[in-house]
Amino acid sequence: MAEKSKKDIQSTLSPVEYSQLLLEVKERVRTAQYAALKAVNTELVGLYWDIGKMIVERQKDSGWGKSVVERLSADLQEEFPGIRGFSVQNLWYMRQYYLEFSGDEKLQPLVGEIAWAHTLVIKGQLPSSEAISNLLEGIYD
Numbered sequence: 001m002a003e004k005s006k007k008d009i010q011s012t013l014s015p016v017e018y019s020q021l022l023l024e025v026k027e028r029v030r031t032a033q034y035a036a037l038k039a040v041n042t043e044l045v046g047l048y049w050d051i052g053k054m055i056v057e058r059q060k061d062s063g064w065g066k067s068v069v070e071r072l073s074a075d076l077q078e079e080f081p082g083i084r085g086f087s088v089q090n091l092w093y094m095r096q097y098y099l100e101f102s103g104d105e106k107l108q109p110l111v112g113e114i115a116w117a118h119t120l121v122i123k124g125q126l127p128s129s130e131a132i133s134n135l136l137e138g139i140y141d
Contacts, residue, residue, distance in 0.1 A: 041115050044085075048116060052098030055091065069095075085116075093120060 013021070055072075058064045069091050076086035097119065101107055114122070 042113070045114075045116055045119070048085075048094045049098055051091065052094035052096070053102070055095045056098055059095075 070088050073086055073088040073091050
């Protein structure tokens with residue numbers, strides 16, 4: 001039956017028409033992959049923002065310190081063994097990310113559009129929130 005289907009396709013589609021169809025389908029697949037990747041990134045950055053906020057609030061309200069972040073890291077890694085990103089260092093980055101950008105309503109949504117790793121690199125290379133804001137506004141304008 002597969003052979004008949006192949007013959008039917010060959011008789012109804014010219015090579016040019018088929019090539020065009022294939023190109024369109026490939027482009028649609030790539031577009032969907034990019035959209036899915038962007039949605040996942042946005043969700044992860046939002047998750048990291050929320051975790052950073054939770055840590056900051058608990059430290060402020062309850063006086064939690066370093067040991068709580070270390071325990072949280074260990075417990076999260078145990079609960080989600082296949083998911084990377086819950087190291088002690090990364091939790092501190094989440095806290096820093098929240099503290100750095102929570103006070104800047106203009107900058108926060110821009111930072112939320114870029115990948116987490118890029119956020120860390122930018123933060124490490126630029127001296128201030130103002131410099132980061134200028135960079136991101138140039139990208140998204």
